[in-house]
């Protein structure tokens with residue numbers, strides 16, 4: 001079985017770890033007679049250059065989570081982390097200091113930047129990083145959505161309130177904590193971006209496509225903006241099943257509601273499904289969610305959506321997989 005998933009950072013990575021457990025529990029793990037393979041298409045809109053180093057927060061969260069190196073409480077960054085290097089930079093007055101980069105984490109960014117500087121593509125670099133974290137052994141391939149450098153920027157009111165200015169998504173999210181109303185998001189570089197090698201093929205040839213509960217605007221929404229991705233999802237014969245990132249109309253963590261507000265979409269599971277209406281076949285919403293209106297084609301299932309523990313997460317991922325399998329062979333969705 002070939003599974004393709006689109007993923008941002010923490011929500012995506014936790015779901016993927018649950019998927020790995022769910023596959024093992026179904027006898028589809030890497031050591032089984034019929035191992036499933038999972039291609040993860042990762043968001044690179046969060047990428048940023050800091051201290052001369054290229055940082056890919058969402059790709060790294062997936063690597064660290066699947067590789068067992070993540071800080072579990074935070075959901076991102078490395079476990080057993082120190083901050084000696086950033087302290088030294090602070091002593092020299094080197095900015096920014098609002099983006100925390102631990103010493104172990106910096107090892108990843110130095111390696112990535114070195115290899116990029118030697119001419120490797122982001123796909124090649126990501127494959128090298130993934131080898132260290134054991135993804136190939138568990139049947140997982142992490143592909144950046146594009147090898148073209150792109151960055152999500154956020155248009156916000158300027159300081160005197162008379163005009164507007166754009167800041168990097170990380171500055172809005174981390175430094176401003178998304179408390180300043182976003183007017184719109186602009187993915188700088190997307191106009192010349194092409195999908196990374198294997199991305200469209202992974203969608204077109206998948207048996208199942210899953211959308212983890214990643215941020216619908218700045219994670220999944222940005223991946224959908226890569227030329228060709230949305231068309232591939234519309235055209236794939238694979239069922240596409242997603243998990244809502246909202247419980248009771250609110251994000252479980254982070255500021256997805258502020259992102260939805262910026263694009264004029266209500267903070268509800270039904271409204272998020274509406275963003276995927278042209279290709280979505282199945283949708284998991286929380287048991288506590290109020291009813292919403294969905295396209296006729298979408299099979300909606302209710303269940304607890306909190307990824308509160310590894311077993312609960314495996315159960316959720318297994319439910320998404322089972323729903324997708326039950327929708328297999330439904331035929332290609334009507335185009336248009």
Ligand code: GDP
Pocket residue numbers: 007008009010011012013058061213214215216218219220243244245246247250251252253254255256305306307308
């Ligand atoms: P980020 O890049 O680190 O922000 O991570 P993602 O974009 O992959 O995921 C962020 C989204 O995950 C947020 O909108 C959260 O609401 C959602 N999320 C986090 N934890 C959970 C959970 O336990 N259950 C569900 N359903 N969604 C979650």
Ligand code: CA
Pocket residue numbers: 008009010046057058219
């Ligand atoms: Ca992210």
